[in-house]
Amino acid sequence: MTTGGEGAGAVLIAGPTASGKSALAVRLAERLGGVVVNADSMQVYAELTILTARPSAADEARVPHRLYGHVPAARAHSVAEWLADVAPVLAELRAAGRPAIVVGGTGLYFEALTRGLAEVPAIPDEIRAHWRARAAAEGAPALHGELARRDPVGAARLEPGDSQRITRALEVIDATGRPLAAWQAGPRPAPLVRPETALRLIVEPERAVLHARIEARLRQMMGEGAIEEAARFAALGLDPALPATRAIGVSALARVAAGEIDAARGLELAIFETRQYAKRQSTWLRGRMGDWTRVDAAFDQSPSLAALERAGRP
Known part of the structure; x- marks a missing residue:
């Protein structure tokens, strides 16, 4: 090396x-x-x-x-x-x-x-606050059920107790009308480290x-x-x-x-x-x-x- x-x-x-x-x-x-x-x-x-x-x-x-x-x-x-x-x-x-x-x-x-x-649009503060409040009040499993209804593919990839990622997924759907996976499948900037190097x-x-x-x-x-x-x-x-x-x-x-x-x-x-x-x-x-x-x-x-x-x- x-x-x-x-x-x-x-x-x-x-x-x-x-x-x-x-x-x-x-x-x-x-x-x-x-x-x-x-x-x-x-x-x-x-x-x-x-x-x-x-x-x-x-x-x-x-x-x-x-x-x-x-x-x-x-x-x-x-x-x-x-x-x-x-x-x-x-x-x-x-x-x-x-x-x-x-x-x-x-x-x-x-x-x-x-x-x-992949770049995801900024989430408005009011949407972020809404889902964080629901996560605190209802718990991650309840929000996982909500995500399963709105984005079953995305929900299947997450543990029911993963509050941060579940909340993030719901924020993105509310703010953009598209699941997080759809944004992640879009164009990406050049990586900081090329795998072959x-x-x-x-x-x-x-x-x-x-x-x-x-x-x-x-x-x-x-x-x-x-x-x-x-x-x-x-x-x-x-x-x-x-x-x-x-x-x-x-x-x-x-x-x-x-x-x-x-x-x-x-x-x-x-x-x-x-x-x-x-x-x-x-x-x-x-x-x-x-x-x-x-x-x-x-x-x-x-x-x-x-x-x-x-x-x-x-």
């Missing part, structure tokens, strides 16, 4: 939570003289350090990290905003001849990065290994102060429709902090929630990123990377 001028490419590393992708990103950044760039929709939030498994201070001391913890939890952060954030970072690294090691578990970020993001990796351990890693990491988080962080986050009193409030483990561990359940039960709930989330991530990766290369977390030690370096790729 070349690391100078226009030859400085991007390494894209996706994978389910606790797969080991972030550790791999740090090692690759060290080896290639690169910079780790966040592509996880929850690690952008400033108030969630432990619960989103943001890079440690030691990791940040080893290599530069960008786009972590730069958004307040009180503000919803969209894929379009992430693209706007990442564009100047990629341009800066390209100009410096340093490869970007883009890592995260949000498949939609990678899709937008490599395919471009990037090394695209998915780190996905065997299920038993991943489950063990999830439990071990959650136990470590609790030892590092995850319960206290969940309590501080709950004390913010944020609108439950905000994306940050759905960070994995926040609800369960906030209940521990409030004395509603004990720590063992909180850990049990957080493990279950995280495993379900990892399953959804893996389903997305298989369905939407099937042409990416599957690797294990030790990829940086494999002969295949050395061969890619000699070939000057990406």
Whole structure:
């Protein structure tokens, strides 16, 4: 892999939570003289350090990290905003001849990065407020039923509890008269990273290994102060429709902090929630990123990377 001028490419590393992708990103950044760039929709939030498994201070001391913890939890952060954030970072690294090691578990970020993001007209404030109020009053499952009546294809793609995306879909239909999928199928601007110029990796351990890693990491988080962080986050009193409030483990561990359940039960709930989330991530990766290369977390030690370096790729 070349690391100078226009030859400085991007390494894209996706994978389910606790797969080991972030550790791999740090090692690759060290080896290639690169910079780790966040592509996880929850690690952008400033108030969630432990619960989103943001890079440690030691990791940040080893290599530069960008786009972590730069958004307040009180503000919803969209894929379009992430693209706007990442564009100047990629341009800066390209100009410096340093490869970007883009890592995260949000498949939609990678899709937008490599395919471009379809432009949807702005949603009027009154329509946005209407659907957010209904989401708060009626709950996501009720709105999912409404979406199923108005856009059955779009509803079938969403989990009944995914309040943010369900609300977004209904906002778009109300504002434009067209389903979100119709807009997404339209013309897209040129992607920030062309797939053929990037090394695209998915780190996905065997299920038993991943489950063990999830439990071990959650136990470590609790030892590092995850319960206290969940309590501080709950004390913010944020609108439950905000994306940050759905960070994995926040609800369960906030209940521990409030004395509603004990720590063992909180850990049990957080493990279950995280495993379900990892399953959804893996389903997305298989369905939407099937042409990416599957690797294990030790990829940086494999002969295949050395061969890619000699070939000057990406």
